[in-house]
Amino acid sequence: MTRLDLHMRWLLRGKAPILVGPWLSEVGFESLYWIPFVHYLRHRYNIPKDRLIAVTRGGAGFWYDTEQAVELLDYVPLKDLRLAQLEQHAATKSLKQTTLTPWEQKLIPLIAARCGLRRHRVLHPSLMYSFFHDWWASKMSLLDCLTHLRFAPMPVLLPPPELDLPERYIAVKFYQRPTWPLNPDIQHWTEDLLGRLAPKMPIVSLSTGLPADDHTDAHIPGVINLVGKVTPQNNLAIQSAVIAKAQAFIGTYGGTMQLAVRLGIPSAGFFTQFKDTAYSHLLLTNYLGVSGQRPVFVGRPGDASFVAQLMTGIQA
Numbered sequence: 001m002t003r004l005d006l007h008m009r010w011l012l013r014g015k016a017p018i019l020v021g022p023w024l025s026e027v028g029f030e031s032l033y034w035i036p037f038v039h040y041l042r043h044r045y046n047i048p049k050d051r052l053i054a055v056t057r058g059g060a061g062f063w064y065d066t067e068q069a070v071e072l073l074d075y076v077p078l079k080d081l082r083l084a085q086l087e088q089h090a091a092t093k094s095l096k097q098t099t100l101t102p103w104e105q106k107l108i109p110l111i112a113a114r115c116g117l118r119r120h121r122v123l124h125p126s127l128m129y130s131f132f133h134d135w136w137a138s139k140m141s142l143l144d145c146l147t148h149l150r151f152a153p154m155p156v157l158l159p160p161p162e163l164d165l166p167e168r169y170i171a172v173k174f175y176q177r178p179t180w181p182l183n184p185d186i187q188h189w190t191e192d193l194l195g196r197l198a199p200k201m202p203i204v205s206l207s208t209g210l211p212a213d214d215h216t217d218a219h220i221p222g223v224i225n226l227v228g229k230v231t232p233q234n235n236l237a238i239q240s241a242v243i244a245k246a247q248a249f250i251g252t253y254g255g256t257m258q259l260a261v262r263l264g265i266p267s268a269g270f271f272t273q274f275k276d277t278a279y280s281h282l283l284l285t286n287y288l289g290v291s292g293q294r295p296v297f298v299g300r301p302g303d304a305s306f307v308a309q310l311m312t313g314i315q316a
Contacts, residue, residue, distance in 0.1 A: 004127075004131060007127065008041065008044075008045050011121050011123060012045060012047065012121075014119070015051070016117075016119040016120050016121050017051055017052075017053055017115075017117055017119075017120050017121070018047070018051055018052050018053065018120070018121045018122070018123050019053050019055050019070075019108060019111065019112065019120055019121070019122050019123070020038055020052050020053060020054045020055060020064065020066065020123045021054060021055030021056055021070075021072075021123075021124070021125065022055040022056065022057075022072055022104060022107065022108070022111075023054075023055065023056040023057070023060075023072075023097075023125060024057070024072070024081065024084075024085060024095075024097060025085070025095045025096065025097060025125075026095065026255045027060075027236065027255035027256060027258070027259050028254060028255030028256075028258040028259070028281065029096075029255070030056070030060070030063075030255075031063070031154070031255070031258055031259045031262045032258050032262070032281065032284055032285070033128055033132060033149065034125055034128050035063055035064055035154075036149035036150050036151050036152075037128045037131070037132075037148065037149055038052075038064065038123070039065075039149075039150035039151075039152050040148050040149055040150040041123070042150075043150055049065075049066060049067055050067040050068075052064070052066040052067070052068075052123075053066060053067075053068045053069065053070060053115065054066045054068070054069040054070065055069070055070045055072060055111060056069070056070075056071075056072060057071065057072040057073050057081065057232075057233075057236070058073070058232065058233065058234065058235045058236030058237065059071065059233055059234040059235065059236055059237030059238070060236040060237060060240070062155050062157065062237065063154055063155060063240070065152065065155055068115075070111055070115065071233050073232045073233045074233065075107065075110060075111060075114070076107065078210070078211070078232040079211075082211060084101075084103045087103075088101060088103075096129055097124070097125040097126055097129060098126050098129045098130070099126055100122075100124050100126060104124075108122060131148065132145065132148075135280050136278045136280050136281075137278075138278075138279065138280060142283060142284075142287065145280075145284070146287075151262070151288065153264075154240075154262050154263055156240065156241065156244040156263065157237060157240070157241040157244075158241060158245070159238065159241040159242050159245055160238065160241075162229070163226075163229060163238075163242070165204060165224070165242065165245065166202040166204075166224075168201060168202070168247050169201060169202040169203065169204045169224075169246055169247065170197060170201050170202070170203050170204070170246060170247060170248050170249070170250060171204050171206060171242055171243045171246035171248070171249045171250075171251075171260070171265075172194065172203050172204065172205050172206065172220065172223070172249070172250050172251055173205065173206040173207065173217070173239075173249075173251035173252065173256045173257075174190050174217070174218040174220065174251050174252050174270075175207075175216060175217045175218060175251070175252050175254075175256075176216040176217075176218070177252060177254055177276075178273070178275050178276035178277070179252070179253055179254065179271035179272065179273060179274060179275060179276070179277055180252040180253070180254075180270065180271055180272060181272065181273075182216060182218055186218075186272065187218060187219065189301050190218055190220065191220070191221070193250075193301075194220060194223065197250075198222070198223070201247065202223075202224065203220075203223040203224070204223065204224045204225070204242055204246070205217075205220045205223045205224065205225040205226070206225075206226060206239050206242060206243070206251075206256065207220065207225045207226060207227060208225075208226045208227060208229075208230050208235050208239070209226075209227035209228065210230070210232055210235055226238065226239070226242070239256070239259075240259060240263065243256075243259065243260050243263055243265055244263045244265065246260075246265055247266070248265060248266045248267065248268070249265050249266070249267040249268070250267075250268045250270075251268075251269060251270070252269065252270060252271070253269030253270055253271045253282075253298050254269065254277075257269035257285075257298075258281070258285055261285055261288050261289055261292075261294070261296055262288065264292055264294055265294070266294055266295040266296070267289070267294075267295070267296050267297070268296075268297040268298075268304070269285075269297070269298045270298075270299065270300065270301060270304070271298070271299075271300060272300060272301070282298055285298065286298065
């Protein structure tokens with residue numbers, strides 16, 4: 001019997017509801033690993049769907065396909081959540097939920113009480129971070145990784161009618177992160193790319209104007225965006241709805257691009273320097289594109305130019 005089996009035997013003892021989370025960090029880890037890991041556990045250990053209560057933020061609870069979901073930001077203001085994340089980063093140099101923090105230990109009983117739960121268990125993200133540590137350190141095979149992930153189709157919502165989206169469009173999100181520093185050259189390249197795409201198809205920027213994380217959105221002039229049209233409690237739900245209806249996604253290589261891949265949308269993600277990220281994430285992202293038979297491109301701006309020039313030469 002493995003350590004995972006022992007942990008799950010303890011977790012599933014009795015019939016108490018199980019709080020799944022709380023999930024506090026990156027969209028990429030949530031969509032690539034946490035939700036597929038939860039689905040794997042549900043399938044592997046025969047956990048009834050109605051026993052799980054997803055606890056996440058930004059309206060993303062429906063991604064989990066559970067009977068019930070809790071919106072974390074109904075309990076904690078966004079600024080307090082960001083403060084807790086910053087305090088965690090200062091203490092651990094990471095936003096990964098590798099342990100159940102004192103802040104979470106205070107929050108979870110409050111959520112359980114408001115849900116009317118006399119007893120409860122917690123399926124915490126630290127289990128996932130511990131299990132896949134070797135994968136991110138390039139010490140686990142892709143086969144072993146995939147064996148413990150179950151990529152069920154992600155539920156989707158229709159975008160709210162008040163967004164008044166075009167019938168066909170490209171969803172875009174470029175933002176600051178270690179792989180994509182926002183400098184004048186990058187800004188110029190982004191504006192040039194979108195300027196060449198806009199006459200062919202409308203562009204919808206996923207920029208929300210909300211300080212939801214430490215990623216600063218690039219300025220993209222003259223396009224439809226979500227600023228002033230979403231709230232902290234629904235911003236991820238609406239972003240995923242906009243992505244799911246798009247003809248394609250283009251943006252920074254990172255969590256939003258990986259969400260687009262999980263949603264089955266043809267996607268292109270860009271980086272200028274491959275740092276502070278694991279190659280294993282890229283490997284899994286490409287695998288999902290290949291296995292799902294959807295175009296997925298990850299590369300530097302120059303790589304895209306080379307492919308475009310090559311294809312132009314072949315067609316000529």
